[in-house]
Amino acid sequence: MTIQRLNPTTRWSDATVYNGIGHFVEVAADPTQDAKAQALQIFTQAEATLAAIGSDKSRLLSATIYLTDFAYLAEFNQAWEAWLPAGTAPSRACVKAELADPAYKVEITFVAAC
Numbered sequence: 001m002t003i004q005r006l007n008p009t010t011r012w013s014d015a016t017v018y019n020g021i022g023h024f025v026e027v028a029a030d031p032t033q034d035a036k037a038q039a040l041q042i043f044t045q046a047e048a049t050l051a052a053i054g055s056d057k058s059r060l061l062s063a064t065i066y067l068t069d070f071a072y073l074a075e076f077n078q079a080w081e082a083w084l085p086a087g088t089a090p091s092r093a094c095v096k097a098e099l100a101d102p103a104y105k106v107e108i109t110f111v112a113a114c
Contacts, residue, residue: 006052015053021061022053022112031103035072036079038106043083050112057083059113060090066097066107076106 005013006024015024026045028038043057050056065080067073073094081089090111099107 004053006049015049017053017114020114022050022055022114023110024049024053025107025109027099027101027104027107031101031105035067035069035105036075038104039076039079040083042106042108043079046108046110049110053112053114055112055114058085058088060084060088060110061113062090062111063092064109065092065094066099066109067094068097068099068105070096072105 001019004017006015006017007013012025015022017023024046026042026049028041029045030041031038033041047057050059065076067076097107099105
């Protein structure tokens with residue numbers, strides 16, 4: 001089977017698709033905003049990536065959420081629950097992590113059916 005790579009560079013691809021499963025990571029385009037605003041940016045970006053690989057947010061299989069501080073968890077969860085269509089929440093993990101850029105407060109890896 002062929003691996004589809006969306007916008008590959010020497011360091012990463014925006015998304016990879018293999019055997020009908022898409023994998024991608026999103027961080028906020030504008031990391032100067034607070035954690036909730038960064039999450040909302042990520043959701044918008046994720047929808048664009050999902051569309052580019054022939055999927056949508058109702059087809060998410062799993063997500064790993066990286067937060068730099070669990071103080072952001074309640075407002076993140078509120079935004080997450082509002083973003084997902086009812087009955088489509090994927091399996092997920094939420095991890096406290098130090099991210100590559102100290103301005104990032106949230107990073108999410110997604111796996112979706114395409």
